[in-house]
Amino acid sequence: MSHPSPTAAASKVVLITGASSGIGEATALALAAAGHHVVLGARRTDRLAVLAKDIEAQGGSALPLSLDVTDPADVRSFVAAAHDRYGRVDVLVNNAGVMPLSRLDALRVDEWNLMIDVNLRGVLHGIAAVLPVMREQGHGHIVNLSSVSGLRVDPTSAVYSATKYAVRALSEGLRQESRELRVTVISPGLTRSELTGSIGDSGVRDAVREQMDIAIPATAIGAAVRYAIDQPDDVDVNEIVVRPTAQG
Template identity: 60%
Template sequence: MNSTAGSATPAQAAKVVLVTGASSGIGEATALRLAADGHHVVLGARREERLAKVASAISGAGGGVTTRRIDVTDRADVAAFVDAAVREHGRVDVIVNNAGVMPLSRLDALLVDEWDRMIDVNVRGLLHGIAATLPHFRSRGSGHFVTVASIAAHAVSPAAAVYAGTKYAAWAITEGLRQELEPAIRVTTISPGVVESELADTITDPGARAAMKTYRARSIPADAIAAAISYAISQPDDVDVNEMIVRPAGQR
């Protein structure tokens, strides 16, 4: 594990924030934004070289950052990620469950391995983050879960059936978590629309890839989502921002 200290804001305002899928896209933007806000960010992803670059940018700006290679589909790996953060920093205040994949295809393409991958990362990965973090939040009597879902949690389109299914599941799991938990533990779902990211690069189906180029003609930068996450976690303890949909003004 790599760690760099930072002190951009008073200690009482700073939080220890875990971010999965932090090597690119929304995860990277969130890491940069929250570190600039003065929080200590604990970043997890599979691509260690990319994580190192994000960490270097944060530490170079005087921010606090810790990194660890994780695979969110591995429950033990996620538990070790969270437990290590608690050991090193004494607590965890927020987890941003952001890791996700989007290899879109029509169902009749029968890309079952890609379906399985989406289920493993987008659903099981979220559950593993919740399972690893919830005991720590409960023992402290506070905490904040942030799930990065998708506009696909609210609407289904051709070639997106399985992806939308995983994001509907992410929305439902997070909403159920919110209803089950005591008020001291906050829960937020962020549903991005079309965002500049590498997600579309995982599409192998030619038809879905072509359609996605048209769909993504209008997009917003990943920092727009990072700003929404920053807003949610910066609210007073008695304010729980439950859900936000953030998309390009031109996306209807």
């Protein structure tokens, strides 16, 4: 039995992966402040607990849950827990990601596989977990975080860009297959977050950090997510690119 879709002004149940810092944390704060129920998923549960407490102290609604997006069973449990609590899943924000940039000839194969597991398989696991719920409801919205690296490739970004190009391809395929679901891709440019901390190659890490003086705050991306999900149900914002004005 399908349930009516909430209106754009209604509180929505929004699941956010990678919610313990950066864009995920900023998105959770923005959506909770707008009156949405946020379900916070990440491996660092201590940080999730602090975030949930902060949200609730400001009058918001937050449910922190342990989540490893590389484990499909864990992602299914995350979605099931949210559904059990609220009775529906309106939005999934596939935000969890890693960015250990390096040249291909550095042969950092474990890092390549980590990016594929988190950035690509993690998104697929999220889609697989929410699609049956959203189909049954007759409505839903999947927001996938890509990157400007999903629009262009630079030296050291080959594998990272490959995963982000793939996220955009998946999103477009899902959009075309869906008439009752909305699908949004958000591609941030240089944004202040902890992503640079995952770069194991010290030379590349230093080079990226030198560029971060022009980076925009993660709140800019949270605002983009909020804009997309707050549109009327018949308006599907398919893609948003958010860059610093000074980024080339």
